[in-house]
Amino acid sequence: MSEVNEQMMPPKVVLPKLEKNLYEARAIKSFLLTAMVWGLVILASIPLFSVIYMLIVEGGARLDWEAITALPPAGFETGGGFGNAIVGTLVMVGIASAISIPVGVLAAVYLSILEPQSKLATTSRFLAKVLTGFPSILAGVFVYAILVITTKTYSAWAGGVALAVLMLPTVTLAAEEAMRQVPQRMRDAAFGMGCTRTQVIFKVILPTGMPGILTGVILAVAGAAGESAPLLFTALFSNYYMAELAEPTASLSILIYNFSGMPFENQIELAWAASLALVVMVLFFNILARIVGRSKF
Amino acid sequence: MIFDPFKASASDKTLSMPPSQADFLRDSAFRYLAYFGALSIVLLVAYIVFELGVQALPAIQTHGFGFITGTTWNASEEEFGVLPEIWGTLYSSLIALIIGGTFGVGIAIFLTQGFVHAKMEVTFRTIIELLAAIPSVVYGLWGIYVLIPMLVPVAQWLHETLGWFPLFSTELGGPGLAPAALVLAIMVLPTVAAISTDAFRRIPYKVKEAAYGMGATKWEVILKVMLPTASSGILAGLVLGFGRALGETMALAMLIGNVNNISLSLFDPANTLASLLASTFPEAGQIEIQALMYAALVLLAITLVVNLLGLAVQQYTMRKFEGKK
Numbered sequence: 163m164s165e166v167n168e169q170m171m172p173p174k175v176v177l178p179k180l181e182k183n184l185y186e187a188r189a190i191k192s193f194l195l196t197a198m199v200w201g202l203v204i205l206a207s208i209p210l211f212s213v214i215y216m217l218i219v220e221g222g223a224r225l226d227w228e229a230i231t232a233l234p235p236a237g238f239e240t241g242g243g244f245g246n247a248i249v250g251t252l253v254m255v256g257i258a259s260a261i262s263i264p265v266g267v268l269a270a271v272y273l274s275i276l277e278p279q280s281k282l283a284t285t286s287r288f289l290a291k292v293l294t295g296f297p298s299i300l301a302g303v304f305v306y307a308i309l310v311i312t313t314k315t316y317s318a319w320a321g322g323v324a325l326a327v328l329m330l331p332t333v334t335l336a337a338e339e340a341m342r343q344v345p346q347r348m349r350d351a352a353f354g355m356g357c358t359r360t361q362v363i364f365k366v367i368l369p370t371g372m373p374g375i376l377t378g379v380i381l382a383v384a385g386a387a388g389e390s391a392p393l394l395f396t397a398l399f400s401n402y403y404m405a406e407l408a409e410p411t412a413s414l415s416i417l418i419y420n421f422s423g424m425p426f427e428n429q430i431e432l433a434w435a436a437s438l439a440l441v442v443m444v445l446f447f448n449i450l451a452r453i454v455g456r457s458k459f
Numbered sequence: 460m461i462f463d464p465f466k467a468s469a470s471d472k473t474l475s476m477p478p479s480q481a482d483f484l485r486d487s488a489f490r491y492l493a494y495f496g497a498l499s500i501v502l503l504v505a506y507i508v509f510e511l512g513v514q515a516l517p518a519i520q521t522h523g524f525g526f527i528t529g530t531t532w533n534a535s536e537e538e539f540g541v542l543p544e545i546w547g548t549l550y551s552s553l554i555a556l557i558i559g560g561t562f563g564v565g566i567a568i569f570l571t572q573g574f575v576h577a578k579m580e581v582t583f584r585t586i587i588e589l590l591a592a593i594p595s596v597v598y599g600l601w602g603i604y605v606l607i608p609m610l611v612p613v614a615q616w617l618h619e620t621l622g623w624f625p626l627f628s629t630e631l632g633g634p635g636l637a638p639a640a641l642v643l644a645i646m647v648l649p650t651v652a653a654i655s656t657d658a659f660r661r662i663p664y665k666v667k668e669a670a671y672g673m674g675a676t677k678w679e680v681i682l683k684v685m686l687p688t689a690s691s692g693i694l695a696g697l698v699l700g701f702g703r704a705l706g707e708t709m710a711l712a713m714l715i716g717n718v719n720n721i722s723l724s725l726f727d728p729a730n731t732l733a734s735l736l737a738s739t740f741p742e743a744g745q746i747e748i749q750a751l752m753y754a755a756l757v758l759l760a761i762t763l764v765v766n767l768l769g770l771a772v773q774q775y776t777m778r779k780f781e782g783k784k
Contacts, residue, residue: 213601268493
């Protein structure tokens, strides 16, 4: 029996060691690098949690009904709030949206559907990308030159236009991308039924691309709400509720900027509370954008 | 009555109808509107460049090139120079880019190379995106009341032990380059991470599989295959992040100290073009405003060059992977 067994055995082959040796140089290197990447990610998350912690602890303590309705306090006053700044921010973001969303979506229609390869489309797509990297303060300088100097007053209009300059490229590029995602065969089917281009756009492409367009638009709104540099010398600031659009207007971000450098405890607390209000506003839009983007029509 | 080919070919019983005259009118009107929408972006950019140029023209004529090499900003003597601001802008952005870039690329690797479950990847990506969503002023406020108090003892220790090193040659007395650059790094990080993540995702999956199939460890795959392949995309992210940093205003105006100063030390106060604009513009007189317009033009030129460079690299990357256009 044993003879047979020996005959049946395959010839002995010397196999290389297939197990991974944990102490091999490259395994150690792998481990160290993995640990480093984990460290980077955790370290990078710390600022966010620190900011959120400070906002809740410092800002949450002051964020009450008085803070969101009262007027900003002067020097040594106690109490007060930033009701006018909330109104101002909302109004100016509203003006900016009213200008930039229609223009941006129209531009996106041209870029993605009407003449995607034309010279104008290539140029304006490229310039829109350049504009997204445009320093926001320059939008303020530009609008100061065209609106504040000519009308001789800081105004909510000027602030809104400055924000619109920043929103326009974001809206355009996001809407273009969303419309591009609409399958070609849906367009072809609509054309095949004899629709005009406008009908295809309004009845097929816009409804289908709507979640994507809305996501882009809402993110642009969120970005605009948090902007402060372009408002600094277009809308300036005001200590009162706005009576008309053609007067200096308060905004949350400028209030935070102004109050952060003040030597008064009360103002600094309010700056934190205003920051919390602003971040809640911005995050609300961000989450909304995510929810809308996920929904399918 | 004009002969209508549509009506002629359709039978009387059909429900279908040809586009009416109004449809055609609406169609061309809408197309013209869209055309003007696209045109408006081009006009806007042209108008911005033109208007800044016109506004800066008087200052360009009086100060000429000396504006860029001058080191003092004194409104009462009408002496304007932005060399310290240009230095501060480039230096702070560079530091921010080194820190934010390292983190950004590290995070991109973490999010794309299967370190955690896909659901955790989504969580971390959301955290990074939220980092980008927080307004610049809020970071400024956080910098003043959290970061600076935290940095002061660290800076003191670094200055005492390594004071001979030019980066640590002075003490941090509050606002300065270090806190400004750190906050800037936090703001650059999401841009770099997003574009680098995209670059990693563009690499076909089989490239990674081939490398693993040859017995490479995870990090050999990442360092020797994935990083070189994604390098041009990462470079685009770094350049665009740099452009973002150059134009960032509010956090810097709050943290950098706004002092005209050219120094290598991380703990000295400094100034940047954008924060010069933010802090000086509201109270400036007419002559000073012209000089500030000139400074805005300089900032526009710098960011434009950097952004164009970044976009060019990005285009190159896309062409490399998609082989089109």
